[in-house]
Amino acid sequence: MGKWVLVVLALMVASMSCLAPCSASSFFKDKPWERKRPILSVPTASSSFASSSIVLPLQGNVYPNGFYNVTLYVGQPPKPYFLDPDTGSDLTWLQCDAPCQQCTETLHPLYQPSNDLVPCKDPLCMSLHSSMDHRCENPDQCDYEVEYADGGSSLGVLVRDVFPLNLTNGDPIRPRLALGCGYDQDPGSSSYHPMDGILGLGRGAVSIVSQLHNQGIVRNVVGHCFNSKGGGYLFFGDGIYDPYRLVWTPMSRDYPKHYSPGFGELMFNGRSTGLRNLFVVFDSGSSYTYFNAQAYQVLTSLLNRELAGKPLREAMDDDTLPLCWRGRKPIKSLRDVRKYFKPLALSFSNGGRSKAVFEIPIEGYMIISSMGNVCLGILNGTDVGLENSNIIGDISMQDKMVVYNNEKQAIGWATANCDRVPKSQVSSW
Structure with a gap:
């Protein structure tokens, strides 16, 4: 799908990303470690959350690929998808066979949506829209539209599905998380790369890290480590680093x-x-x-x-x-x-x-x-x-x-x- 640039519209996620030639999905893609006391004076997070984290390997590079991507499994039975990890936007979405009116070519079959629709009045749906423009034409479902500054866009509905994941302590988990079923995509002018969708890592309620946090799985922390030689890792939670x-x-x-x-x-x-x-x-x-x-x-x-x-x-x-x-x-x-x-x-x-x-x-x-x-x-x-x-x-x-x-x-x-x-x-x- 390409890494696009979000712009703020009435019925979309507010975000920041860039344009081609970087092909980004958000609006607007040394010294050795030094031990020191934290420079911020902030309260301690609740100890009720697990200290374990979720770590996911990354593939890709800045050049020549022009993108990093993470493989996530979604659904029952779980199937793999390539997602663009994007701290500049909140909504995670997959190209979806609902059926798909317009989808771009990827290496995986289109996501088959679950029948677990997120209703229009759900707080996650409401977080995607400006309060003044949030109208429930169909109360049983949450419609979304995101547009990108390079002319790209995704139109779809919000659903919930299973995301099989493993904690770093070895425990497998199967949370049900909300994601967009994107049934009408326009790639815009961004250069092609084989993405099945976007992994929204922003600060909003619908982002994956916010949902995992609200289910008591990890603390509301997300991070990444991009390797200049290619690859790296993405993580949720605060259990793998020394602050x-x-x-x-x-x-x-x-x-x-x-x-x-x-x-x-x-x-x-x-x-x-x-x-x-x-x-x-x-x-x-x-x-x-x-x-x-x-x-x-x-x-x-x-x-x-x-x-x-x-x-x-x-x-x-x-x-x-x-x-x-x-x-x-x-x-x-x-x-x-x-x-x-x-x-x-x-x-x-x-x-x-x-x-x-x-x-x-x-x-x-x-x-x-x-x-x-x-x-x-x-x-x-x-x-x-x-x-x-x-x-x-x-x-x-x-x-x-x-x-x-x-x-x-x-x-x-x-x-x-x-x-x-x-x-x-x-x-x-």
Whole structure:
């Protein structure tokens, strides 16, 4: 289906995602771990929830695939589906044979919906709609429509079905969760990849992590670890990480629908660029990172200044990404050009003198194209309709564990080996 971009409509999930070439599904896809006390003063979560988590392996990469995906089993009997894990949207949906009026080609047969319809007045249904525009034309079912900024869309009804999962303590579970039966899809302009649907990981009530939490299965925490070499893992709950090893920053209270730390300052090679009011959103549905027009212009100017006199020239014939450079011979690895580029960072205030710094090394904003050029994986978001928003996409979250703790309203991160799933551990934070 492709990683799309959500826009806010009357009858849809409010979300943030990006546009092609990253093909994202949401609106708007280092240092070693350092032990430290948490920088946030927040109440302890309830101990009534299991300390165990759910861990799911990821497949894919930023380039050349352009997406990460997770395999989930749904239904009775359970069948596998490829889903795009998207922290920028709430609703999980599958292309569905209801029958399907319009569906895109995937590697799996269309989902056969259960007969367990979510009624129109159900709180989960109501959470998908704005209260002023929520009309129950058919009280027995919940209709939904999501539209994407690239012209893509999904239309369907909300159902409940079984999601067989395994906890990290070894216990199998079979929760019934609400998902969208999407019977009319338009892929829009996003590039094709074999997705059966979207895995909504946002902050809303209908998101998978919220539903698992409300059933007392895990705490309301979701996180991911994207491997720059491909793959990684996704997790629900707080049983696999030590919170004292992560850098934390509060989620913005002004933007409750998104995983946003609010406004940050852009750093280049450890120094401020002078840009201090950048509204930032973490979005796993975006393959690449997006800066607004001002930040993008500042960044590209700094890069071009650094490259002056260096053996790299702009590669006008490489359309992999908007801005690429070629060397005297084909570039095989980022190691070959590391000395020509400087690290980036975004610095966030924590309400006092301390700062939470999200570091972006060269691997977090550059790729090597199939033509042997080095390309900038940060795009101009203003050009694709994101206005002044700045999106941290998959490329900049590679080789980091990123945690969205909805109970403590905080986002945390730390450099990590995403090849290795951490052992389950009880969190005392």
